[in-house]
Amino acid sequence: MEAFDPFFFPTKVLRVVRGGSMAWVDFRNSILLFDSVPGDSPEVSLIRLPPLMPINNVDSGIPDGPCVDHVRDVTCRNDGWFKFIEMGFPHLDPNDARLNRGWEATMFxxxxIRSDDDCYWQWEPCGTVDSASLLLPAADSCVPDCLFPEIFDYEERKLALNNVLSSFPTLDLYRDDVIYMMTKIKDDDPDGWIIAVNTESKRLEGISPFSLESYHLHRIYQQCDFSKHLINKALGTHLAKDMDKLMDQQPPELATVERAACREEDDVS
Structure with a gap:
């Protein structure tokens, strides 16, 4: 176990899929893992996160640096893995009149749990994707018809994500190859889009617009699921019946509303 960091500021709590374990995440520094929380003597481990990308390692004068929630995310998978992502803006130049907001995201x-013969005890890179190389959705998707001029060049028939600001990458809880991001025209704009990116096929997989009453400096979306324990407690109720229908479907995604709207428009036309 590493020495505890006095500047550990947890911003996310994870339920580790292993009897009673919990993890607190400080996106800048580390993961604090409590093993067997209900037990009398829980084991505590401090897991360091990969170092910040050089472009994100800014000296702000604050002892532990500025908040990095808008460029990092950590999640825990059912298969016994922690997943981590960080995005950066390698081409962003404030002195350039034409801002290139293109991003690059790397996953680890x-x-x-550590085992004696485990070669994955340290963080291992598992993929990189950037906005400039993203492809249009598959041919059987209607997402291109729902794109807005700000994020799609209709003349060139290609994505224009470099013209908008993307932030708050979020790892999918069910699929290794999908991440979500919040995209806006301006940083202080309350309106924008949530996009789903397939990191394996390098394609934009989904998009859904949102509108807030006020500007927020934090992650305003989150993928979620209901515990089977809650469903079992509510057997026979209308909630249980509704949840049974949802459980029979594919894992929930953040960008399904827009696709449904597209299909309705296609049916009408």
Whole structure:
């Protein structure tokens, strides 16, 4: 176990899929893992996160640096892995009149439990994707018809994500190859889009617009699921019946509303 960091500021709590374990995440520094929380003597481990990308390692004068929630995310998978992502803006130049807001995101993975013969005890890179190389959705998707001029060049028939600001990458809880991002025209704009990116096929997989009453400096979206324990407690109720229908479907995604709207428009036309 590493020495505890006095500047550990947890910003996310994870339920580790292993009897009673919990993890607190400080996106800048580390993961604090409590093993067997209900037990009398829980084991505590401090897992360091990969170092910040050089472009994100800014000296702000604050002892532990500025908040990095808008460029990092950590999640815990059912298969015994921690997943981590960080995005950066390598081409962003404030002195350039034409801002290139293109981003690059790198993903890492690491086993939760260490074994003697485990070569994945350290963080291992598991993929990189950038906005400039993203392809249009598959031919059987209607997402291109729902794109807005700000993020799609209709003349060139290609994505224009370099013209908008993307932030708050979020790892999918069910699929290794999908991440979500919040995209806006301006940083202080309350309106924008949530995009789903397939990191394996390098394609934009989904998009859904949102509108807030006020500007927020934090992650305003989150993928979620209901515990089977809650469903079992509510057997026979209308909630249980509704949840049974949802559980029979594919894992929930953040960008399904827009696709449904597209299909309705296609049916009408």
């Amino acid at each position: 993975k690491r086993r939760i």
